[in-house]
Amino acid sequence: MKKILIAAAAAAMLLSVAQAESHAGHAKHWDYSKSGPATWGEVSKTCAIGKSQSPVDIVTTATTKLEDGNALTLNEDVKTTAKVIDNGHSIKVTPKKGGSITLKGGDFDLLQFHFHGKSEHTVNGKPYDMVAHMVHQNPKTKQLAVVAVFFKEGKKNPILDTIISAVGKEDVTLNPKDLLPADTAHYYHYVGSLTTPPCSENVEWYLMKEPAEASKEQIEAFRKYYLDNERPVQKLNDRKIQAN
Numbered sequence: 001m002k003k004i005l006i007a008a009a010a011a012a013m014l015l016s017v018a019q020a021e022s023h024a025g026h027a028k029h030w031d032y033s034k035s036g037p038a039t040w041g042e043v044s045k046t047c048a049i050g051k052s053q054s055p056v057d058i059v060t061t062a063t064t065k066l067e068d069g070n071a072l073t074l075n076e077d078v079k080t081t082a083k084v085i086d087n088g089h090s091i092k093v094t095p096k097k098g099g100s101i102t103l104k105g106g107d108f109d110l111l112q113f114h115f116h117g118k119s120e121h122t123v124n125g126k127p128y129d130m131v132a133h134m135v136h137q138n139p140k141t142k143q144l145a146v147v148a149v150f151f152k153e154g155k156k157n158p159i160l161d162t163i164i165s166a167v168g169k170e171d172v173t174l175n176p177k178d179l180l181p182a183d184t185a186h187y188y189h190y191v192g193s194l195t196t197p198p199c200s201e202n203v204e205w206y207l208m209k210e211p212a213e214a215s216k217e218q219i220e221a222f223r224k225y226y227l228d229n230e231r232p233v234q235k236l237n238d239r240k241i242q243a244n
Contacts, residue, residue: 030197031089037231044198052201053234054192055120058241063188066244070189072206073102074147076110076134077177084166089196090114090229091222093163099176101136101145103204108136108145110176117227119150120195121207127230128211129153129219132179133195144194145204149179154213164221183210190241195231209243 028043029035041048076099083094091114098110112135119131128150136145151157159178166172186209193201 032226032229040197040199046193046201047197047199050193050199050201051237052192052239053199054195054203054205055122055231055233056190056192056236056239056241057122057125057233058188058207060124060243063241063243066189066242069104070242071103071244072147072187072189074177074180074184075100075102076180077175079173079175081171081173083170084163084168084172086167086225087114089226090116091163091167091225093172093174095174095176101147101206103145103206106138106141106143108138108143111135111137113176113179115222115226116230117223117225118230119148120230120233121148122233123150130214130222134176134179143202143204144200145206148205148207149181150208150211151214151219152211153216153219156215157213157218160214160218160222164218167225179212181208181210181212184208186210186244188241188243190239192234192239 030040030043037047047053078095078097078099080095080097082096085092085094092112093114094112095110100110101108113132114135116131116133119128121127121131130151132149132151134147134149136147137143138145159174162172162174188205188207188209190205191202192205193199193203
């Protein structure tokens, strides 16, 4: 009987350790409601104590001139196939072979782009109707750079129809360049963070000044998935937003 009790106790201990290891291996849940932005510091301390967080409000009268070393070159014109998913936080598109951008002498490859039902960054206190975040990474340094494309209600946008009709599919043919507005030479720039946990900093942000257009029906189609998947604007602190 004593041997049985010892064996049972040992089994219980092993189960407890296994459960603890299992929980430790899973990141804490986060979302935009009950486990929303106010609680993200429990997922990553950087979300709560970081001093260079994103998004921010862009006050156009307070911007400074873009420094020469911060100029952006876009090389997004690549016809490719992509996977389109609802990842639980946004509609995410992952190209098999995306384009790239060049900044500060380095090339950053397009990893993925995703959408927010309203823009996270605001301009003079006002959000745009929708935004796409094109996430790039330098393969050598692993630094991230995000190109943000604002959308305003207007004409129907062909690439948005392609994406919204392909959620859950792979090998969707598209060209990331089709997300961009006609004018890509003018933008805002600053250094911030990811807008979702772990809220990692030292992210180069480029926000196109000219918004692209999307029809009312297209905006509503994206918002059927996510209307309020936006992090509130964060303090700018001592950072400056540059513009050209």
